[in-house]
Amino acid sequence: MDAGLIAIILGVGPAFAAYYLTAIGHGLFEKSGILNLAIDGVFTVGVAVAYVAALFAGTAVAGSVAALVVAVAFGLLIAYLATKLPISHGAIGLSIMFVGYGLAALIAVPIRSQINAVVSYPMNVGVDVAFIIFSIVIGVLVHYMLSRTKLGAAIRAAGENPHAASSLGVNVLRVRLIAGMLGYALIGLGASFYFLAYTPAPYSEGMGMGQGWIAFAISLSAGRHPILTILSALVFAELLYNKFVLQGYLGLSVHITKMIPYLAALVAMVIFMVTPLKRKLAPPRALGKIYFKEERTV
Amino acid sequence: MQGEVTVLVKDLVKRFPGVLALDHVRFELRKGEIHALLGENGAGKTTFVKILYGVYVPDSGEIYINGKRVIFTSPIDAIRHGISLVSQIPQLIGSLTISENIILGLEKFGMMASIRKVENYIREESEEVGIKVDPNTEVWKLSYTQKQLVELLRAVMLGAKVLMLDEAITFLPIREKRKFYKFMRKFASQGGSVILITHKIPEALEVADRISVLRRGRYVGTVETRTASIDDVRKMMFGERSAQITYERLPTSTPDEKVVLDVKDLWVMGDYGAFSVKGVKLQVRAGEVLGIAGVAGNGQLELVQAIMGLRKVSKGRIAILANGDLKDVTNKGTGKVRSLGTGYIPDEPLKFGVSMENNIEENLAMLPAIAKGIIKWRQVRGLANRLINEFKVVTPSSKTPVKLLSGGNIMKVLVARELSIAKKLLVAYNPTRALDEVTAVMVRKIIKEKVLKERLAVLLVSEDLDEIFQVSDTIAVMNSGRIVKTFPAEKAEREQVEKLMVM
Numbered sequence: 001m002d003a004g005l006i007a008i009i010l011g012v013g014p015a016f017a018a019y020y021l022t023a024i025g026h027g028l029f030e031k032s033g034i035l036n037l038a039i040d041g042v043f044t045v046g047v048a049v050a051y052v053a054a055l056f057a058g059t060a061v062a063g064s065v066a067a068l069v070v071a072v073a074f075g076l077l078i079a080y081l082a083t084k085l086p087i088s089h090g091a092i093g094l095s096i097m098f099v100g101y102g103l104a105a106l107i108a109v110p111i112r113s114q115i116n117a118v119v120s121y122p123m124n125v126g127v128d129v130a131f132i133i134f135s136i137v138i139g140v141l142v143h144y145m146l147s148r149t150k151l152g153a154a155i156r157a158a159g160e161n162p163h164a165a166s167s168l169g170v171n172v173l174r175v176r177l178i179a180g181m182l183g184y185a186l187i188g189l190g191a192s193f194y195f196l197a198y199t200p201a202p203y204s205e206g207m208g209m210g211q212g213w214i215a216f217a218i219s220l221s222a223g224r225h226p227i228l229t230i231l232s233a234l235v236f237a238e239l240l241y242n243k244f245v246l247q248g249y250l251g252l253s254v255h256i257t258k259m260i261p262y263l264a265a266l267v268a269m270v271i272f273m274v275t276p277l278k279r280k281l282a283p284p285r286a287l288g289k290i291y292f293k294e295e296r297t298v
Numbered sequence: 299m300q301g302e303v304t305v306l307v308k309d310l311v312k313r314f315p316g317v318l319a320l321d322h323v324r325f326e327l328r329k330g331e332i333h334a335l336l337g338e339n340g341a342g343k344t345t346f347v348k349i350l351y352g353v354y355v356p357d358s359g360e361i362y363i364n365g366k367r368v369i370f371t372s373p374i375d376a377i378r379h380g381i382s383l384v385s386q387i388p389q390l391i392g393s394l395t396i397s398e399n400i401i402l403g404l405e406k407f408g409m410m411a412s413i414r415k416v417e418n419y420i421r422e423e424s425e426e427v428g429i430k431v432d433p434n435t436e437v438w439k440l441s442y443t444q445k446q447l448v449e450l451l452r453a454v455m456l457g458a459k460v461l462m463l464d465e466a467i468t469f470l471p472i473r474e475k476r477k478f479y480k481f482m483r484k485f486a487s488q489g490g491s492v493i494l495i496t497h498k499i500p501e502a503l504e505v506a507d508r509i510s511v512l513r514r515g516r517y518v519g520t521v522e523t524r525t526a527s528i529d530d531v532r533k534m535m536f537g538e539r540s541a542q543i544t545y546e547r548l549p550t551s552t553p554d555e556k557v558v559l560d561v562k563d564l565w566v567m568g569d570y571g572a573f574s575v576k577g578v579k580l581q582v583r584a585g586e587v588l589g590i591a592g593v594a595g596n597g598q599l600e601l602v603q604a605i606m607g608l609r610k611v612s613k614g615r616i617a618i619l620a621n622g623d624l625k626d627v628t629n630k631g632t633g634k635v636r637s638l639g640t641g642y643i644p645d646e647p648l649k650f651g652v653s654m655e656n657n658i659e660e661n662l663a664m665l666p667a668i669a670k671g672i673i674k675w676r677q678v679r680g681l682a683n684r685l686i687n688e689f690k691v692v693t694p695s696s697k698t699p700v701k702l703l704s705g706g707n708i709m710k711v712l713v714a715r716e717l718s719i720a721k722k723l724l725v726a727y728n729p730t731r732a733l734d735e736v737t738a739v740m741v742r743k744i745i746k747e748k749v750l751k752e753r754l755a756v757l758l759v760s761e762d763l764d765e766i767f768q769v770s771d772t773i774a775v776m777n778s779g780r781i782v783k784t785f786p787a788e789k790a791e792r793e794q795v796e797k798l799m800v801m
Binding site: 145148149150151153154156157160161163164165166167168169170171178279282285 | 351353372373374377383385389390391392393394398399401402403404405407408409410411412413414452456
């Protein structure tokens, strides 16, 4: 294989890491039963924070850490609100999404207007491979945690039926806070990789907006399963990363190449809904349902 | 050992929107005793044990465990004090395995503990309870009985000192019930205490040492079972209404010639790929109650579901009277069957009979027999209030979501609705299982009255032989998917029926 082709294939590394980590973070959080509509807003904040922090610290790692910390704060807030108060998850999620969009601009735009520089991760094939390996290792750990540990069982229990989970001995609030923390740590990390490794360009307002939704679709099309998400994230990342190649080689219109990832998501969802995977990959039963424990009477 | 007080409850008060569920309730549980807690539907029994299990927080009152005052804000607090609850509806999570369900309450396993660690532990302990299960089985694959046994296993593994059974054995087949009784006795003799909630007085008298009674959220009293009679307990539970309880046969109806439900050579597949109904033939005529007696799991459920168009018929024919002729409804769907004037009281009524999130009016209006196309809410409200009064449903209003009612009251809403729309035929599966005695007798009387006066045809499947004998005009015994014998009810002998059921 010639070096160019290898570069094209492996070059997807940063994009893959960004989408994959965000998607498994999203899946992990939703497994606990909270509808995660805030993802795109927090992703956008993550991009802004990563940009600013990396710039001031002079190292990209600082950007990732800062994005992770800020995202975790959001995750805890969402988990707390959605579990402790009888408010619709949709309302919480969408409100926080818009807060995120605004906050991102507030943080990054003033800096951008004063300093015209970007600190990013180094770009070469070695780094690309490192991103792929790092994110897959994280994915495997998340899968192990969800499927093999008591914490994982508690997260799934809270997502299936929080009332029953509580009577089985789960502290639903605590478990959802943990899920919010872990899930959003990955989302923050993913957002930082998106900016600092995949598309390091001078910051512009709204950067990263919409990418959270793509991660949402990646997670959904793999039924929130961390291992299957490797596949869906790879397909999405390749299609997005190589969209210009597709245009060039196949002569497709840009609108069509942009559509392809979503068509792929649709096909994936149809495939697992008509096969025995349906039960395995079913959404958590209590996803998005208000948890209010005093409601049954007499 | 007797005499030491394990749980002491003083002046417990709990209010829910529109209802005073517990009104200064007191209660005492001794070490080593089985203590039955009785009361009619909506008396507050479930609320009471849910408070002891930390699900609800009381508005006021005191709880002492072994003399020390405790405040529980979540079940894990109760579990730490050795209190466990098994409910009528298994509180296990279907998509999780048995091990996963159990490990969630075991505090000696940390959050990152591997689930595999608990498996061997479960294998050892399950001998104790007398069940054989693979801990890796996902819970949705288990039968109801197995789920309840897993709940019990869980309670034991949590190191329960106080075991609360909230109608947990009501739905179990008799043989499994006996196992539970034995287990409870052993548990108590080893220093544990049991709170047994039931609405069956004979069961309480047979199993318990003492009986406490709640009525409309108030504590009525406690009696020793050695000295109490069934009538004493009934009076405590129902007051003057206890006189309405009777197990005498209701008047026999002479069926018309007209056949309303005709089933011929019916073969229906069960859930596990084998035939559950094997060539059943039966007829129900206008003005007749055909009671099907049998031990649960002998194809009754599949038969009823097939008749209602809820399960595919592999072979045979089901026909229902329409405009003077028998109309073939085999595999035609529930809508068709119901449109011919059929009422249906399903098994697992909370799951298949009502929509829990909707209110009483909406639960009426959702049936085409009550409202078509555009709903006339005023009319529906009128019907709702009439049924609420007639069946004495305890509810703040007709606009209350049914999930806020007690189990027995939800059942009343369902039974009332189905009786009001059954014009020709009523298909009922254990229609009074969740009801207290007074209400159960009332429901049976209403059914019988409709049969006598309106010439309704009723197919009654029940695991309660008292019920079968009280209401039926004809009794059929079902065993292993077949109707093994049919008797005119007046000639049927209980012993013979019982023998045919288990043969």
